[in-house]
Amino acid sequence: GENVEQHPSTLSVQEGDSAVIKCTYSDSASNYFPWYKQELGKGPQLIIDIRSNVGEKKDQRIAVTLNKTAKHFSLHITETQPEDSAVYFCAAKRDSGGSNYKLTFGKGTLLTVNP
């Protein structure tokens, strides 16, 4: 089955700095890669996703890059703000096969943005 590794497990940055979280996946058939933000006491919120036919996607201060050859994808947050503090999860999924519905998550990164 799919295995997703996520690094770092914790990340502390100063407000205004950039933050980068990296994930690698093992199943070359995976073709959908979402990122979720989970604030304390809340459910995961989908913040951005990328599909395997695209190398990069941006939405305001967040961007995701995908390298299919190396099987890794990254989340980039620029101009970080204290409200970006949360746990971030990457995930991977493929369209085909018995695990059609299943997202495989990384273990999460606790991002702290210090004012």
Place this chain on the structure above:
Amino acid sequence: DTEVTQTPKHLVMGMTNKKSLKCEQHMGHRAMYWYKQKAKKPPELMFVYSYEKLSINESVPSRFSPECPNSSLLNLHLHALQPEDSALYLCASSLSGGGTTYEQYFGPGTRLTVT
């Protein structure tokens, strides 16, 4: 609108109790999911319903019983739980699962404590 609602927000139950968790979405999504999340861990898939039929059961103990009365509602019936079942239970939904990957949206979760 990408809202998934869950009730109750918090639930405390004894090991001999029977209780139910409820989830609702009005986005026209035809796939609905139950996840379990322990502290500082990613969500773990429990069940998937597709078009109101159980599609995936991730070998979940029978003390958890899912039900999908219609395309907008998902229930999780709980009976004879153990203290180790204490966790955040998350509901999610997506447009569909078969053959194409669509975004999964999570609800806020029910914090369950088994005493």
